[in-house]
Amino acid sequence: MNGKCKISMAVIRRLPKYHRYLKDLLNRDIKRISSKELSDIIGFTASQIRQDLNNFGGFGQQGYGYNVEELYYEIGKILGLTKDYKTIIIGAGNLGQALANYTNFERVGFEVKALFDINPKLFGIKIRDIEVRDMDNVKEFIKDKDIDIAILCTNKGSAQGVADKLVDSGIKAIWNFAPIDIRVPKDVIVENVNLIESLLTLTYLYKSVNQ
Numbered sequence: 001m002n003g004k005c006k007i008s009m010a011v012i013r014r015l016p017k018y019h020r021y022l023k024d025l026l027n028r029d030i031k032r033i034s035s036k037e038l039s040d041i042i043g044f045t046a047s048q049i050r051q052d053l054n055n056f057g058g059f060g061q062q063g064y065g066y067n068v069e070e071l072y073y074e075i076g077k078i079l080g081l082t083k084d085y086k087t088i089i090i091g092a093g094n095l096g097q098a099l100a101n102y103t104n105f106e107r108v109g110f111e112v113k114a115l116f117d118i119n120p121k122l123f124g125i126k127i128r129d130i131e132v133r134d135m136d137n138v139k140e141f142i143k144d145k146d147i148d149i150a151i152l153c154t155n156k157g158s159a160q161g162v163a164d165k166l167v168d169s170g171i172k173a174i175w176n177f178a179p180i181d182i183r184v185p186k187d188v189i190v191e192n193v194n195l196i197e198s199l200l201t202l203t204y205l206y207k208s209v210n211q
């Protein structure tokens with residue numbers, strides 16, 4: 001596959017779901033699956049699945065379907081899961097601590113190396129065995145530990161300043177939970193997560209079916 005080909009964001013957003021369902025099939029020792037069977041469990045149409053996977057060269061074989069292990073591995077490769085990622089959490093408040101407590105990140109290859117905050121009362125506290133450190137030392141830590149991803153969990157007002165500092169420290173990927181569209185240079189990737197937006201989608205759909 002040519003890594004530079006332009007894949008639509010809609011397809012990219014579906015890949016983690018394929019990956020999760022395929023992992024489930026692997027755990028159940030299922031060796032192969034047709035696009036129809038995959039469609040029944042995943043909820044996308046069989047033709048959507050074939051189209052999505054054709055973007056990356058297909059993987060399926062006529063009359064055989066998909067080799068589950070191979071497809072899981074290939075989609076993992078496309079998602080960049082061939083390496084482990086070192087992360088830090090900025091903002092060790094309610095959300096930062098909750099994320100640090102979530103052990104499933106490690107299972108998919110994301111290790112939280114530290115939390116950072118400006119509140120001295122939090123310095124030295126450990127969430128599981130992950131220490132809260134002084135934000136003043138973040139640049140040095142990022143460079144020393146070769147951190148790949150920063151998880152931004154500060155309050156809205158601090159988020160842009162923190163993002164600037166992270167970029168200046170060499171961070172190229174920010175998982176942003178603060179409710180603000182942070183501005184970063186073109187070579188830095190930001191993925192925003194917003195539970196309220198998801199909740200509003202839910203209320204829209206709720207309203208639609210209950211009208």
Ligand code: NAI
Nearest residue numbers: 091093094095117118153154155156158177178193194195
């Ligand atoms: P919190 O107030 O408990 O924690 C924020 C932490 O950030 C505090 O410990 C504070 O000292 C620290 N902080 C502030 N400025 C900093 C800086 N310059 N450098 C390092 N640390 C700094 O807030 P909570 O509830 O944990 O929420 C954190 C953020 O996440 C907020 O922006 C909130 O709106 C957002 N949020 C987003 C959600 C989402 O779905 N995206 C869900 C929940 C919260």
